[in-house]
Amino acid sequence: MAQDQDVRQELLRRIPAVDQLLLRPGIEAWIQRTSRSFVVSEIQEVLQLLRTSMLSGAFPPDDHPDPALIESRLGARLQERLRPSLQPVVNATGVILHTNLGRAPLSVAAQQSLSAVSAQYTNLEYDLQAGTRSHRDQLIESALRDLLGCEAATAVNNNAAAVFLILETLAPGKEVVVSRGELIEIGGSFRIPEIMLRSGARLREVGTTNKTHLRDFEAAIGPDTAMILRVHPSNYRVHGFTARPSLQDLAGLAQRHQLPLVEDIGSGCLVDLHRCGIQGEPVAAESIAAGADIICFSADKLLGGPQAGIIAGRRRWIDMIRANPLIRTYRLEKLIYGALGATLASYRTGRAWQEIPVLRMLSLSRAEIRRRSARFLRRIAPELPREVHALLRDGTSVVGGGSCPDVGLATVLVALSSERRPAHEIEQRLRLQDPPIIVRLEEDNLLVDLRTVFPAQEKALLSGLLLALSTQ
Numbered sequence: 001m002a003q004d005q006d007v008r009q010e011l012l013r014r015i016p017a018v019d020q021l022l023l024r025p026g027i028e029a030w031i032q033r034t035s036r037s038f039v040v041s042e043i044q045e046v047l048q049l050l051r052t053s054m055l056s057g058a059f060p061p062d063d064h065p066d067p068a069l070i071e072s073r074l075g076a077r078l079q080e081r082l083r084p085s086l087q088p089v090v091n092a093t094g095v096i097l098h099t100n101l102g103r104a105p106l107s108v109a110a111q112q113s114l115s116a117v118s119a120q121y122t123n124l125e126y127d128l129q130a131g132t133r134s135h136r137d138q139l140i141e142s143a144l145r146d147l148l149g150c151e152a153a154t155a156v157n158n159n160a161a162a163v164f165l166i167l168e169t170l171a172p173g174k175e176v177v178v179s180r181g182e183l184i185e186i187g188g189s190f191r192i193p194e195i196m197l198r199s200g201a202r203l204r205e206v207g208t209t210n211k212t213h214l215r216d217f218e219a220a221i222g223p224d225t226a227m228i229l230r231v232h233p234s235n236y237r238v239h240g241f242t243a244r245p246s247l248q249d250l251a252g253l254a255q256r257h258q259l260p261l262v263e264d265i266g267s268g269c270l271v272d273l274h275r276c277g278i279q280g281e282p283v284a285a286e287s288i289a290a291g292a293d294i295i296c297f298s299a300d301k302l303l304g305g306p307q308a309g310i311i312a313g314r315r316r317w318i319d320m321i322r323a324n325p326l327i328r329t330y331r332l333e334k335l336i337y338g339a340l341g342a343t344l345a346s347y348r349t350g351r352a353w354q355e356i357p358v359l360r361m362l363s364l365s366r367a368e369i370r371r372r373s374a375r376f377l378r379r380i381a382p383e384l385p386r387e388v389h390a391l392l393r394d395g396t397s398v399v400g401g402g403s404c405p406d407v408g409l410a411t412v413l414v415a416l417s418s419e420r421r422p423a424h425e426i427e428q429r430l431r432l433q434d435p436p437i438i439v440r441l442e443e444d445n446l447l448v449d450l451r452t453v454f455p456a457q458e459k460a461l462l463s464g465l466l467l468a469l470s471t472q
Helices: 002-013 018-022 025-033 036-056 067-082 108-118 138-148 159-170 192-199 214-220 247-256 284-289 315-322 325-330 334-348 357-363 366-383 423-431 455-469
Strands: 152-156 175-179 202-206 225-231 261-266 294-298 309-313 388-400 403-418 440-442 445-448
Touching: 002 036, 018 025, 018 036, 018 067, 025 036, 025 067, 036 067, 108 334, 138 152, 138 284, 138 309, 138 334, 152 159, 152 315, 152 325, 152 334, 159 192, 159 261, 159 294, 159 309, 159 315, 159 325, 175 214, 192 202, 202 214, 214 247, 225 247, 247 261, 261 284, 284 294, 284 309, 294 315, 309 315, 366 388, 366 403, 366 455, 403 423, 403 455, 423 440, 423 445, 423 455
Parallel strands: 175 202, 175 225, 225 261, 261 294
Antiparallel strands: 152 309, 294 309, 388 403, 403 445, 440 445
């Protein structure tokens, strides 16, 4: 026992001093990248952990606390400490609008806009022609008017904020008529009735879960009615014995009673998705044309832009919402305006299907993905360990993000399994790589769907899979 204590004391005495470690070229390089005070603090922490492990007996007695060992541990610690919390990942799940992975990836034009406006001053609220102060909505309002056929538009930080502001502006203390079948809940327990309560509006439910008629809305309208609200069931579908009034019929009813008709269309689709085999997803411009006075929707879903909530419609109502003091708490900053403006420009120029990643992924055919998956399999198969099996398998991609819930997109998956390691262990190894790789798990198989993998990411995906599947 005394001998063990002597060994520990000898090891403690051999721990190099901080000043000695600072002379090492590798540690000097870290000082150049960061700062001397930061590196000194981290060295002290590493040395304290080393002392603690020695005193506890956890440090192997045949190991030695030489400077090279400490430098190695310091380097690993600094790399982990300096790794950004938010980092790019390879999405190989086939979920296009993956909420946990940031929903819509941005177009090249949107990325360039972010780079251009982030490091310089901008005309965020400055009219270059007049030389006077302007409103930041002017940066995107013209494009939205053209694309939607609306009179005016504004933007806030997400669609939940858009719904709240509409209710809080136009219906505080008043009734809002909503079909019982449209009292939805989306991610994060966002519920229409609860948002309505917070806004000060009073819910007036009409109809039943599966059937609501125009006469139900008409019977509910009274002196306290402030608006009619229609909510698109973006994250669920009711099939079978169902009915609800058309938007045109609701618009006529609202006009007769001089009420605003508001439609929350959710996913923000600006183009017809029939070419992708997707039916029933409302197109924003069609809602305006059908008579909705106000529409609101997300910008980071099917629109394919940054996170934002768009409010568009008749100028009378939009101006009232824009004048609400609360809008300042939900307003967008310059980076989002830049990315959103560039995204809208792709639609305005007719280039959306070529330039918006979400639309490109939606439009990929099974045959296209099969060819790409077959090429990927031919590349990876010769380098796989003998105990790893790889094959192509038919499967389904999904839209995700609470959009098109009953739509499956035919795809071809690369399925991988190992006789040596369980799939969940390989999946974890993939997640902890740089860049992290996110795949699907099914039973004891890893499923890779290239629909959501950018071509430029294939090299990282290939090397990452080989590393995770290696026998080491």
